[in-house]
Amino acid sequence: MAQILAPSMQCQMGSAKISIKAGPVTAKMWNSLVLNHRLSGRNSFKSASKFRAFSVKAASDNGVVNRLEDLLKLDLTPITDKIIAEYIWIGGSGTDLRSKSRTISRPVESALGLPKWNYDGSSTGQAPGEDSEVILYPQAIFKDPFRGGNNILVICDAYTPAGEPLPTNKRYRAAQIFSEKKVIDEVPWYGIEQEYTLLQPNVKWPLGWPVGGYPGPQGPYYCGTGADKAFGRDISDAHYKACLYAGINISGTNGEVMPGQWEYQVGPSVGIDAGDHVWCSRYLLERITEMAGVVLSLDPKPIEGDWNGAGCHTNFSTKSMRDEGGYAVIKKAIRNLSLRHKEHIGAYGEGNERRLTGKHETASIDTFSWGVANRGCSIRVGRETEKQGKGYLEDRRPASNMDPYVVTSLLAETAILFEPTLEVESLAAKKLQ
Structure with a gap:
């Protein structure tokens, strides 16, 4: 884990007692304690599990935590149907x-x-x-x-x-849109890439960053490995498994460009399920970071300056887009999206203007754009989609704190239900050429 939160307590190693003040106890601090203990010639802990128990037990009653954990793990199934x-x-x-x-x-x-x-x-x-x-x-x-x-x-x-x-209650309106026959017939698929930032408690500074200072520049952290590059992997992995256990359709996870930032992907999910699964996955992440003593942030630009922001890129396709000839349908959807750019931006998350600057793999918030394999555009189309002539599009505008009910239903509404006049559609097509 990134750190262990411990209350004021006495930890005993052999005959020596060590007082620990309330607050976060980092892995580095524990390593120092163990090193000093070994140098003193006393016996070290016999197992990692006993070491873990010592890190949270109070001297007044070393069995309290174990008994509490036993109660928390109780299986009620043999005892009651409740x-x-x-x-x-x-x-x-x-x-x-x-x-x-x-x-x-x-x-x-x-x-x-x-x-x-x-x-x-x-x-x-x-x-x-x-x-x-x-x-x-x-x-x-x-x-x-x-x-x-x-x-x-x-x-x-x-x-x-x-x-x-x-x-x-944004789910109510989303359910109405996803209940429209035209939308149901198109079986809208979503793959949502949720980015998030882990913060140190109290100081609210990214995990792994020196307090009040900065790590080395971006470059080695994206999908990186190592104690100096990946901060919070245990939280990401614990969340991954918790989502799979819960039945959330999580499809992957990775370390992000800014150190202390991670991403997981939910989908493909159909219709309203996409919003339900993302909200439940966020709840699990909140609970896991709570247990770890780390603060979860969905701020779209948690650190100002030459650092990537946090988005919630939304991959979207309809049955017509996935079928033969779907590339033309994708282009028409992109034209529709260009016509409603301001409406989408207004619904894509608070503080998004700090992220969508045209830098750090984003498009400008004021200008709609699209391109093949271009992560600096509002809408990205993959190379494989262009090659196959069918597939999906990626809306890169949503912020990390967006409401998935709003974003998914708005995409369906604009791509499937919105019908601009031929004149307006023709004008939009010329602008996007």
């Missing part, structure tokens, strides 16, 4: 995730088998104090990698008691 459902929803900022747990009498196969629930919307910025009740509608379920067994994670959207979707 399960724990973690209801997850999006808070008032549109990017913050909230959750709470409830007991369900028996395992369920679908969200339809779960009851609606409510929460205090005045505490999430979604309702006034005098009328604070907000209703959660279960929409999708995933296996819970933290509790295991038949326990589940439940992706919900939020409504007023009268049944009206909250303004922050």
